[in-house]
Amino acid sequence: MRISQRGLYALKALLHLAGAWGKGVVKIHAVAEAEEIPEKFLEGILVTLKNARIVASERGPQGGYRLRRPPDEVIVADVIRLLDGPLAPFGDAAQLAERIRTEERHAGLFELFLDVRNAASAILDHTTLAALLERDRRILAARRKRERHHE
Numbered sequence: 001m002r003i004s005q006r007g008l009y010a011l012k013a014l015l016h017l018a019g020a021w022g023k024g025v026v027k028i029h030a031v032a033e034a035e036e037i038p039e040k041f042l043e044g045i046l047v048t049l050k051n052a053r054i055v056a057s058e059r060g061p062q063g064g065y066r067l068r069r070p071p072d073e074v075i076v077a078d079v080i081r082l083l084d085g086p087l088a089p090f091g092d093a094a095q096l097a098e099r100i101r102t103e104e105r106h107a108g109l110f111e112l113f114l115d116v117r118n119a120a121s122a123i124l125d126h127t128t129l130a131a132l133l134e135r136d137r138r139i140l141a142a143r144r145k146r147e148r149h150h151e
Contacts, residue, residue, distance in 0.1 A: 001086075001116070004083065004084050006083055007079070007083040007084040009037045010045045014049070014054070015129060016034055018067060018130065018132075018133055021070060025065055026064045027063075028042060028046065030064075045083070048083065049082075054074060055067055055068060075124075076127045080124060087120045088113060088117035089113050089116065093114065093117060093118070096114040
């Protein structure tokens with residue numbers, strides 16, 4: 001599994017929108033600036049996310065983007081698969097299972113890749129944007145506590 005820069009930007013933008021959940025739309029410029037994403041690049045990403053019905057947009061001077069569903073209903077794996085394809089290093093789970101079944105010399109290698117894919121899937125398929133926001137809060141709070149302790 002590899003997450004592209006596009007996939008990483010998509011996740012950062014979605015986390016920004018998740019943080020604004022229930023507060024209306026967020027202007028694309030605000031997301032781009034806060035998350036340090038080139039605005040033109042972000043526009044394309046948001047169109048992809050809109051076409052996948054993950055985000056919604058509103059036009060006009062007060063327009064912007066928002067999540068279509070609550071942050072606890074947006075699954076990280078779905079976003080990664082949308083932007084970067086299968087979680088497996090060589091195709092999807094079915095393709096890997098076929099390679100294990102047919103590989104003449106190194107079936108164990110493809111079984112390892114399937115194990116890696118399954119482990120990543122087990123985590124990412126059960127992680128929501130809301131869970132990531134909570135992780136951020138926990139990690140940043142611990143960091144601030146350590147920094148205050150070292151002052």
